[in-house]
Amino acid sequence: MVSVTLERISKTFGEVEAVSDVSLEIGKGELFFMLGPSGCGKTTLLRMIAGFYLPTSGRILFGERDITQTPPHKRNTGMVFQNYALWPHMTVRENVAYGLELRKTPVEEQNRRIQEALEMVRMTEYAGRSPNQLSGGQQQRVALARALVINPDVVLLDEPLSNLDAKLRLEMRDEIRRIHDELGTTMIYVTHDQKEALSLADRIAVMGMGEVRQIGDPRTVYTRPSSPFVAHFIGETNFIPGKVAHTGEETVIETAVGPLISSVPPDRPFVPGADVVCCIRPESIDLVSGSAGDEKTNLISASVIQIMYLGEHEQYSVRLKGDTTLKVVHPHPDRRKAEPGQEIWLTFDPSHVVALTPE
Ligand code: ATP
16 A cells, blocks of 8 residues: 655646646555546556556656556556456456466465455455356456455456446446455556446545546545636536625625625635635525515525426426526435426535635
């Protein structure tokens, strides 16, 4: 188990700057996620950590050791790919043994470690099968065992669950967390699936256009996004544009639907008059039918356009004055607040309004 440090890493392919000046510190034993849309450079970054690509500039350290120029097989990393990449002509056991044979590990030790790795991923009884006799989830378990059997300092996972169906993905999420917690190995996990990242990560680096846009634990990244890009990429969100009218303990933002109040301290103080967007999550908005009562703060009237039933909740699309459309999650589908075409009040707590500088 080691820490991993990236110092000002960039990678260009011809004209394309795939990774641009990324600096990161990943702690020993951390389950660290790199999350971002397709083409943001996360796979390129992972491949540089694995040693498959050399950075155009910058340094990579494992602990104190500079491994920027070290070939992949001397980095002691285990890699898990989206497509499992198992050898089809070898049994499960032979696949797992492969890395140990390359390292010329003595046979007795090989046997013990293969046994441990297969137990870890709960595949002992499948040792004699060939990969094409396994389900996708089982193949990915074997790929994990193959990565873990060499006692890697760092495990690198590239979209490991993308090929699995939704139910298996959930099951394997739990498995990866369990294996990480049992082994305590540093793991770096690349995905575009925000649910995977939010549910598993110790910390997440959200990437966009080759750059790290924000690093934080899942709750911070979700509830305190530092830019509209991050807010939009992680989960559903609503944006209401406006101008800062007043700063202080709370920020007052003048919008087309009246003043909105945010009690979330901004990363950098706003100047009155600055353009901002108010970011409000759909589940932070309460629907109030009939009279709005005494509620005065962050109270907006809207008309319901559409209601979508989603099983455990309903999603309302509502239109505000000025034509902004918002999404609202209503957690009780059995207690409808309004029907399409009706007027309704929306309210939300100032602690759930994040004012951000537009990009
Ligand atoms: P995805 O989720 O689709 O795999 P990603 O975030 O992992 O995307 P990368 O695969 O790292 O993104 O690609 C980042 C950028 O670099 C893209 O614009 C891609 O086209 C480009 N790129 C990646 N590999 C190469 C290569 N070998 N040669 C040229 N361009 C490349």
